[in-house]
Amino acid sequence: xxxxxxxxxxxxxxxxxxxxxxxxxxxxxxxxxxxxxxxxxxxxxxxxxxxxxxxxxxxxxxxxxxxxxxxxxxxxxxxxxxxxxxxxxxxxxxxxxxxxxxxxxxxxxxxxxxxxxxxxxxxxxxxxxxxxxxxxxxxxxxxxxxxxxxxxxxxxxxxxxxxxxxxxxxxxxxxxxxxxxxxxxxxxxxxxxxxxxxxxxxxxxxxxxxxxxxxxxxxxxxxxxxxxxxxxxxxxxxxxxxxxxxxxxxxxxxxxxxxxxxxxxxxxxxxxxxxxxxxxxxxxxxxxxxxxxxxxxxxxxxxxxxxxxxxxxxxxxxxxxxxxxxxxxxxxxxxxxxxxxxxxxxxxxxxxxxxxxxxxxxxxxxxxxxxxxxxxxxxxxxxxxxx
Numbered sequence: 001x002x003x004x005x006x007x008x009x010x011x012x013x014x015x016x017x018x019x020x021x022x023x024x025x026x027x028x029x030x031x032x033x034x035x036x037x038x039x040x041x042x043x044x045x046x047x048x049x050x051x052x053x054x055x056x057x058x059x060x061x062x063x064x065x066x067x068x069x070x071x072x073x074x075x076x077x078x079x080x081x082x083x084x085x086x087x088x089x090x091x092x093x094x095x096x097x098x099x100x101x102x103x104x105x106x107x108x109x110x111x112x113x114x115x116x117x118x119x120x121x122x123x124x125x126x127x128x129x130x131x132x133x134x135x136x137x138x139x140x141x142x143x144x145x146x147x148x149x150x151x152x153x154x155x156x157x158x159x160x161x162x163x164x165x166x167x168x169x170x171x172x173x174x175x176x177x178x179x180x181x182x183x184x185x186x187x188x189x190x191x192x193x194x195x196x197x198x199x200x201x202x203x204x205x206x207x208x209x210x211x212x213x214x215x216x217x218x219x220x221x222x223x224x225x226x227x228x229x230x231x232x233x234x235x236x237x238x239x240x241x242x243x244x245x246x247x248x249x250x251x252x253x254x255x256x257x258x259x260x261x262x263x264x265x266x267x268x269x270x271x272x273x274x275x276x277x278x279x280x281x282x283x284x285x286x287x288x289x290x291x292x293x294x295x296x297x298x299x300x301x302x303x304x305x306x307x308x309x310x311x312x313x314x315x316x317x318x319x320x321x322x323x324x325x326x327x328x329x330x331x332x333x334x335x336x337x338x339x340x341x342x343x344x345x346x347x348x349x350x351x352x353x354x355x356x357x358x359x360x361x362x363x364x365x366x367x368x369x370x371x372x373x374x375x376x377x378x379x380x381x382x383x384x385x386x387x
Contacts, residue, residue, distance in 0.1 A: 009303060009306060009307075011306070011310040011313075012310060012314065013076050013310065013313060013314050013317065014076070014080075018076065018077065018080045021062075021077060021080050021081065022080050022083075022084050024057060024059070025059055025080065025081050025084040025085065026084045026087075026088055028053070028054065028057055028059060029084060029085055029088045029090040030088055030090075032050065032053055033046070033050050033090050033092065033093065034088065034089065034090055036050075036092075037090075037092070037216060040092040040216035041215040041216045044169070044208040044210075044215065044216070044218065045092070045169050045170060045208060045216070045217070045218035046092035046093050046094075046170075046216060046217075046218065048128065048170055050092075050093055051093065051098070051125035051128055051170075052124070052125035052126065053125070054093070054095070054125055055123060055124040055125030055126070056124075056125070058071055059081060059095075060095070060098065060099050060122065060123050060124070060125055061099055061103050061119065061122055061123030062077035062078050062081060062099065063075055063077060063078050063099075063103070063104070063107075064103050064107060064119055064122075064123055065107070068107075068115050068116065068119035068120060068123070069119055069120035069122075069123035069124060070103070070119065070123045071123075074317050075251065075254070075313065075316055075317055076313060076317055078099060078100050078255070079254075079258050079313055081095065081099070082095060082096055082100060082255060082258045082259060082262070083258055083259075083261070083262045084262075085262075086258075086259045086262035086263055086266070087262045087265060087266050088266075089266065089358050089361075089362075091214055091216055091217055091361075091365060092216035092217055092218075094128075094130075094166045094167040094217060094218060096166075096255045096256075096259065097129065097130060097131060097166045097167055098122065098128060098129045098130075098167060099122075099129075100251070100252070100255040101131055101248070101251070101252050101255065102122065102129030102130065102131055102173070102175055103119060103122055103123070103129065104248055104251055105131070105175050105191070105235065105244070105248060106118055106119055106122075106175075106193075106235075107119070108244070108247070108248065109191070109235040109236050109240075109244055110193075110235060113232075114193065114233075114235070118173055118193065121172075121173070122173065126172075127172040127173045128167055128170045128171050128172050128173070129167065129171065129172075129173045129174075129175075130165055130166060130167040130168050130171035130173070130174050130175070131165075131174070131175045131176075131177075132147075132162040132165055132168075132174050132175065132176045132177060132222060133145070133162070133177045133245065134162060134163055134164045134165070135147060135160070135161060135162055135163060136161060136163050136221075142177065142189070142242060142245060143185040143186045143189070143242060144185070145160075145177055145178070145179060145189065146160055146179065147159070147160025147161065147162065147176070147177070147178050147179065147224065148160055148178060148179050148180075148182060149178035149179065149180050149190065149192060149229070151180070151231065152228075154230060154231055154232070155228045155229060155230055155231060156178070156180070156192060156228070156229045156230075156231060156234075157202075157226045157227070157228060158176065158178060158192065158194070158202070158224045158226070158227045158228075158229055159224055159225055159226055159227075160178070160224050161206075161221065161222065161223045161224065162176070162221070162222045163206075163209075163221045163222075164209065164219060164372070165219065165220050165221070165222055166217065166218065166219055167218050168205065168218065168219065168220030168221070168222050169205060169208050169218040169219075169220040170218050171196055172195065172196055172197070173193065173194070173195060173196070174193070174194040174196055174222070175191055175192075175193055175194075175235070176191065176192045176193075176194050176229075177189055177190075177191060177241055177242075177245065178190055178191075178192055178241070180238050180239065181238070181239060184239070186242040186243070187239045187242070188239060189239065189241035189242040189245075190234055190235075190238050190239060190240065190241040191234065191235040191236075191240075191241040191244055191245070192229045192233050192234055192235070193229075193233045193234075193235065194227070194229050194233065195233075200227065201227065201228065202224060202225045202226045202227030202228065203222070203223070203224060203225075203227045204222075204223040204225070205220055205221070205222060205223075206220060206221025206222060206223055207220070207221060208220050209221065211368070212364050212367065213361070213363075213364030213365035213366070213367060213368060214364075214365050214368065246323075249323075249326070249373070249374065250316065250321050250322070250323055250325075250326035251316065251321075251326075252373050253326045253327065253329060253330035253373050253374065253379075254309075254312055254313065254316055254321065254326055254329060254330075255373075256330050256333075256334060256369060256372070256373045257309050257312065257329040257330055257333040257334070258309065258313075259337075259369070260305070260333040260334045260336065260337035260369055261302070261305050261306050261309045261333055261337075263337050263340075263341060263362055263365075263366060264298070264301070264302040264305060264336060264337050264340040264341070265302055265306070266358075266362070267298070267340050267341045267344040267345075267359060267362055268295065268298050268299050268302055268340065268344060270344065270358060270359055271294075271295060271298070271344035271345075271347045271348070271359070272286070272295055274347060274348055275291050275295065275347055285347065291347060294343050294344075294346070294347065295347075297343070298340045298343055298344060301336050301339070301340055302336075302340060305332075305333055305336050308329065308332070308333070309329060309333060312325060312326065312329045322386075323382055324382055324383050324385070324386040327374075327378075327379040327380075327382040327383050328379070328383055330373055330374070330376070330379050331370075331376040331379035331380060331383070334366075334369035334370045334376065335370060335376065337366050337369055338366045338367065338369070338370065341359070341362050341363050341366045342363065344359060345359045345360065345362075345363050
């Protein structure tokens with residue numbers, strides 16, 4: 001039976017094995033990664049060794065089959081890991097991309113040789129994974145990407161640039177969306193798996209981007225100038241890349257939703273604890289009606305969000321999560337995250353605006369959730385199409 005949380009709610013899909021995983025993940029993040037938070041924020045990226053440490057504990061590639069070095073689980077296991085990471089305030093490791101997205105592409109579209117070549121390294125943490133879709137000239141309209149891959153014998157010559165690439169500064173393995181037929185829109189896009197190093201000819205890492213939030217998370221620009229990529233590194237046939245991305249995007253949006261709900265839950269917990277400690281006009285903040293009403297609203301929004309998210313996770317695990325419902329989850333849950341975190345920050349007063357309090361960092365980190373993975377405006381267009 002699922003184990004109830006502190007508020008009495010237990011996700012229907014959660015089993016004892018998920019509880020053991022949650023405890024392991026929480027211990028790792030709190031004891032091994034969070035003590036280095038200040039340094040990670042200063043350098044703008046996590047330490048590579050923390051990926052390896054996560055791999056040694058079996059926390060990477062949880063949904064990858066065991067024969068390729070993974071945990072042999074499913075998306076519910078990835079969801080538990082990502083929830084615990086957000087719930088404890090660890091934001092440096094790009095696990096949502098590394099394990100939640102990159103390994104999924106290889107499992108779904110890689111041939112046997114490709115799976116055996118790359119998945120074990122991703123699961124051990126020896127390789128750090130990233131995916132390159134967004135370009136300086138556009139984000140949500142993937143059909144209009146400009147990065148080109150021209151066939152040259154057994155290779156492709158790749159030229160162009162990508163930006164806002166999570167894990168881009170550390171990435172050893174990049175799933176790259178390119179135009180192999182510039183005359184086509186969706187049908188001209190292919191996915192190439194690029195093995196990267198700082199000495200890779202034709203490849204250059206740009207600056208780590210300075211962001212208003214997620215300061216410890218590695219986000220970079222990437223540049224390609226006739227970089228050679230073996231044609232054998234293409235995922236399936238030429239021209240299938242756009243449709244591969246469309247099939248994988250519901251999981252990416254669900255990954256974002258997991259982080260949103262975990263952040264909402266953490267914000268309510270932090271604000272409640274502060275409201276019980278802080279006094280104003282002779283009594284604790286929680287003794288004032290307005291504070292109680294705000295916390296009640298935020299707790300309700302969080303519980304409803306969790307139930308919706310858990311339904312989406314169950315559907316996705318059964319292979320039944322459709323594009324529109326995933327878009328609903330991404331848009332509604334991230335908007336809820338921004339609203340709940342903002343209202344909880346208000347309870348802290350001036351202290352909520354100082355970065356020594358976690359709620360301030362959560363406020364800055366939340367804003368991008370409504371942008372990446374497809375903007376929430378695009379999500380609403382996807383929803384309207386099925387009405």
